[in-house]
Amino acid sequence: MASELWSWVQVSDPAFPPVRGQYKSTLVCPECNKISVTFDPFMYLSLPLPSTVTRMMTVTVFSGTGDSLPMPYTVTVPKNGVCRDLCKALSDACCLKESETLLLGEVYDYRIYRYFSPLELLHIIKDGDQLVAYKLPAGHEKLLRIEILHRNVDR
Template identity: 35%
Template sequence: IPLPPPLPPSSLDRQTEKYPTSSAFTSSIQQKDTTLTSTVSSLSSTIGFTGIYNPANSCFMNAAIQCLSNTRELRDYFLQSYHLSELNRTNPLGMKGAIAEEFGDLIKNLWSGKYNWTNAQKLRNYAAKRHQEFVGNGQHDAQELLTILLDAVHEDLNRVITKPQVPPIEDQGRPDHVVADEYWRGYLRRNDSIIVQLFTGQFKSKTKCPQCHKESVTFDPFTTLSVPLPKRTAVDTIVTYRNEQKPPIKYRIVMSADGLISELKRNLSNKCGLPTNKMIAYRIRNNRVVDHLKDDDRLTSTGYSWNNNDIIY
């Protein structure tokens, strides 16, 4: 669902005589202006190759920081010091700008071209102040740290000084894009920062009452999204030509473990040249036909019990 553009920034005391404001940067994002990127890229051939010191078990944090550091629009925002004009020192949910300032300093070190490595321990200490589980040198989940860091930087840069109360929203059977737009504008009344502009989206959730069967739709914000990594598997296949004098040929197809039989046929067709509409698939175990496989069946279908000796024929 397309989201409306962010609302104009709320009034915030900016030191415009010292730091640039974000209006020019926001415009560059919307117009896909590459001026900032080209300016940075021309500084040094070693820019962007700075690592992060990895004491104890901090690789999870370093991975998250490097991902954010290589998000071009976010990187340029901090390199050009736009964040210094938007620090929210009064937000009770933030850290009076400390995390945003430290993150900005870290980004500048990573892209200065002056260092082989830099240290992010101070940023981790700030994260530990907000979330006690990061105290010490234990290993943690990189996505968890990424979510916490984005939220912390957002609150330090939130352009909304006084957050208004937003009334509950009822979908009332209206189209999704209308309801989503209303939720989004309500969210922007309380949250407006570079993090929101670059990373925030909305989940659509639908609930249905088991008694009256009434459905309600809500839209909730997110900054990170978990997606499963596809598991690959090797499938042994034997192609047998019924009406031609060709010997059976064995192929090994590597594909997603939960892929469809139709996908298997396409991959097999690319190898043997036989059109998919000429293929009929069976699963063979111990020289016996176990199942006839349809195109919309999955390799990991619960109706099948696979083992390493199974062959698709």
């Protein structure tokens, strides 16, 4: 059927530019249920582009008191956002209490590699980076931070 219509288009309008495809339209009459099929030629077809303004990030959230298991959360954040945006999205996802805040860090080679400041840009974090967040009491900046590294030493 499409080839018949294409032959008709070429005969009826020889100046018609060559097309790349035909779009099939099917209509059904609501009164008599007659089916009408047409093939409309097109040169270009507009398709929506995927959104590039957001990105998905997965962060493992640890309880500051150790009363629950670490839980991974995947959140959507602005691609050009800052770490504060990631912490806000995580706070909503893990139902953070008002008396708590998150300390965001990166793990590399099984140890804390670095901590992120709230104004650091998210685009510096690669998709493969392993991110962690610790639930801490609000005002944790005044507290002393001690990191303990467990390691098995072979003799």
